[in-house]
Amino acid sequence: MTANTLRIGAFSAFYGDSPDNMEVLLDDGVDVLIGDYLAELTMLILRKNQLRGGPGYARTFVTQLGANLERIATQGVKVVANAGGLDPEGCAEEIRGLCRERGIDLTVAAVVGDDLRESLDGIELSNMDTGEVLDPGAHTVLTANAYLGAWPIVEALRAGADIVVCPRATDASLVVGPAAWHFSWGRQDWDRLAGAVVAGHLIERGGQVTGGNFSRFYEHDDLGHPGLPIAEVAADGGSVITKVRGSGGLVSPDTVKAQLFYEVDGPHYHNPDVVTDLTSITVADLGDDRVAVSGVRGLPPTTTTKLSLTYEGGYRNAMTIGVTGSHVEQKVAWLRRQVESRVGGPETFDGFRWTVIGPARATDGTYDEATAMVVITARDRDAAKVSRQAFADRIVQICLASIPGFYMTTPPQKERLFGVQWPCLVDKALIRPVVRIDGRPALEVEWESEVDSNTRPVAPTADLAAFPELEDAATVAVPLGDIVATRSGDKGGKANLGVWVRDEMAYAWLRGHLTPDRLAELMPEVRGLRVDRHEFANLLGLNFVIHGYLEQGVSSCLRIDPQAKGLGEYLGNRTVEVPKVLLGIRTD
Numbered sequence: 009m010t011a012n013t014l015r016i017g018a019f020s021a022f023y024g025d026s027p028d029n030m031e032v033l034l035d036d037g038v039d040v041l042i043g044d045y046l047a048e049l050t051m052l053i054l055r056k057n058q059l060r061g062g063p064g065y066a067r068t069f070v071t072q073l074g075a076n077l078e079r080i081a082t083q084g085v086k087v088v089a090n091a092g093g094l095d096p097e098g099c100a101e102e103i104r105g106l107c108r109e110r111g112i113d114l115t116v117a118a119v120v121g122d123d124l125r126e127s128l129d130g131i132e133l134s135n136m137d138t139g140e141v142l143d144p145g146a147h148t149v150l151t152a153n154a155y156l157g158a159w160p161i162v163e164a165l166r167a168g169a170d171i172v173v174c175p176r177a178t179d180a181s182l183v184v185g186p187a188a189w190h191f192s193w194g195r196q197d198w199d200r201l202a203g204a205v206v207a208g209h210l211i212e213r214g215g216q217v218t219g220g221n222f223s224r225f226y227e228h229d230d231l232g233h234p235g236l237p238i239a240e241v242a243a244d245g246g247s248v249i250t251k252v253r254g255s256g257g258l259v260s261p262d263t264v265k266a267q268l269f270y271e272v273d274g275p276h277y278h279n280p281d282v283v284t285d286l287t288s289i290t291v292a293d294l295g296d297d298r299v300a301v302s303g304v305r306g307l308p309p310t311t312t313t314k315l316s317l318t319y320e321g322g323y324r325n326a327m328t329i330g331v332t333g334s335h336v337e338q339k340v341a342w343l344r345r346q347v348e349s350r351v352g353g354p355e356t357f358d359g360f361r362w363t364v365i366g367p368a369r370a371t372d373g374t375y376d377e378a379t380a381m382v383v384i385t386a387r388d389r390d391a392a393k394v395s396r397q398a399f400a401d402r403i404v405q406i407c408l409a410s411i412p413g414f415y416m417t418t419p420p421q422k423e424r425l426f427g428v429q430w431p432c433l434v435d436k437a438l439i440r441p442v443v444r445i446d447g448r449p450a451l452e453v454e455w456e457s458e459v460d461s462n463t464r465p466v467a468p469t470a471d472l473a474a475f476p477e478l479e480d481a482a483t484v485a486v487p488l489g490d491i492v493a494t495r496s497g498d499k500g501g502k503a504n505l506g507v508w509v510r511d512e513m514a515y516a517w518l519r520g521h522l523t524p525d526r527l528a529e530l531m532p533e534v535r536g537l538r539v540d541r542h543e544f545a546n547l548l549g550l551n552f553v554i555h556g557y558l559e560q561g562v563s564s565c566l567r568i569d570p571q572a573k574g575l576g577e578y579l580g581n582r583t584v585e586v587p588k589v590l591l592g593i594r595t596d
């Protein structure tokens with residue numbers, strides 16, 4: 009830790025990440041360890057665990073700490089994680105108990121104040137995506153957690169905390185908090201705070217910025233297991249993104265851009281403490297797996313923060329059946345008639361999806377290539393309709409009197425409760441963040457007073473220079489992925505899809521070619537849905553936000569990829585006419 013640079017390493021990108029990551033970063037010599045556990049689905053998982061009598065926090069975090077407490081104390085490393093989930097105080101107390109047992113002198117803070125489940129009366133819960141207003145009294149609300157910002161973390165560290173256990177804080181706040189504390193930033197240091205937000209967004213998903221999920225992986229030698237990311241944050245808010253020394257993967261402008269496009273909407277990226285202008289980011293390759301991120305502009309935050317609410321939506325069940333050999337279409341049609349005559353079809357359930365995957369080859373393929381998989385999924389508010397007896401068992405019962413070669417890859421199972429995600433904005437005045445450190449008075453943390461009541465409009469992207477080479481250029485049909493890189497993800501019921509190129513001429517073509525209408529032509533699943541397109545000239549890319557693609561969120565969505573992780577790869581596989589000049593193909 010120096011006066012000018014703070015090295016922050018991300019040891020957890022999700023609830024279930026590798027338990028050895030903390031030790032790896034301690035070996036590398038970071039100043040701060042951050043852990044992100046709380047995807048929106050994770051809050052639902054933790055709530056279900058509570059209902060079964062288990063803890064409402066990520067116990068794997070406590071386990072990892074338990075194996076490294078001595079080193080954390082000896083090396084003077086700070087730890088900040090949102091592993092507290094629905095019970096940050098319970099998580100903090102278990103950690104304190106471990107410290108007492110081992111005689112380790114570490115101060116543990118818990119941040120609370122995000123949980124609004126018992127105080128929803130009188131709050132207008134307007135869905136951010138659809139505008140619908142939810143009546144919480146008409147549903148069994150499972151979770152209702154407001155996104156907290158960085159300042160409770162700052163105050164906990166100022167009060168001497170070594171380990172800060174957070175609830176539903178924004179992912180980026182795990183980096184912003186330690187940086188603001190270390191460099192003594194003010195609450196209105198908008199550009200510095202925004203720079204740290206970008207650094208936090210880049211490393212909070214672990215290996216995704218070091219080569220994981222990277223669409224251009226094939227251009228490089230074996231990436232192995234991409235290493236853990238590190239952000240070296242500077243006093244001005246800029247950062248250098250790198251990775252653990254000697255680890256796999258790579259850090260390049262493309263891997264950084266891939267993560268910049270991950271799970272974002274438009275040019276303004278909202279955090280409770282600052283609004284970050286994503287069109288201001290400059291990315292520069294320093295070589296040796298080091299990429300500089302600079303020039304980030306910040307704006308005052310709005311008066312609201314996001315509330316992620318989930319309520320009981322009903323129950324779901326699924327079965328997967330193998331279909332091998334010839335006459336696949338006829339077999340699937342017969343199978344569907346049989347299944348729907350026994351369990352019902354689209355008119356029977358609140359949601360019903362019949363997905364056919366494959367076969368890879370119609371004839372003369374291997375067994376795998378000659379096989380299609382049929383995934384039958386249903387959901388309904390009435391558990392009886394999708395119970396094992398009424399749904400799964402009835403499908404099993406036709407196995408010997410159905411298509412030739414009938415077999416199942418999933419056993420019959422009982423119905424599973426799912427939650428509906430309801431994202432909305434709530435006034436920050438309703439939320440009172442508090443820091444609790446054992447044996448001390450509770451420390452209330454105020455929100456920043458300078459705010460914008462509305463989002464500022466984004467200036468239109470400046471026109472790029474004209475490229476005569478593109479006028480009436482000869483084209484060739486190739487997969488779109490031959491010229492673009494992609495990254496996709498989920499935002500509640502929306503999917504986001506980032507697409508970028510490597511030079512301005514290719515970007516000029518991309519802007520003109522890949523419109524929302526063209527996107528829907530290339531991907532039939534998008535047709536009929538609202539698609540917003542945002543331009544990022546600084547990244548030579550576009551971001552598409554596809555409303556309703558994931559229905560009511562990952563837990564209830566019946567698509568085979570309910571988090572849209574493969575959506576970008578799907579787009580890259582579509583054939584388009586690309587000017588030969590962009591592919592380096594001579595036409596003379």
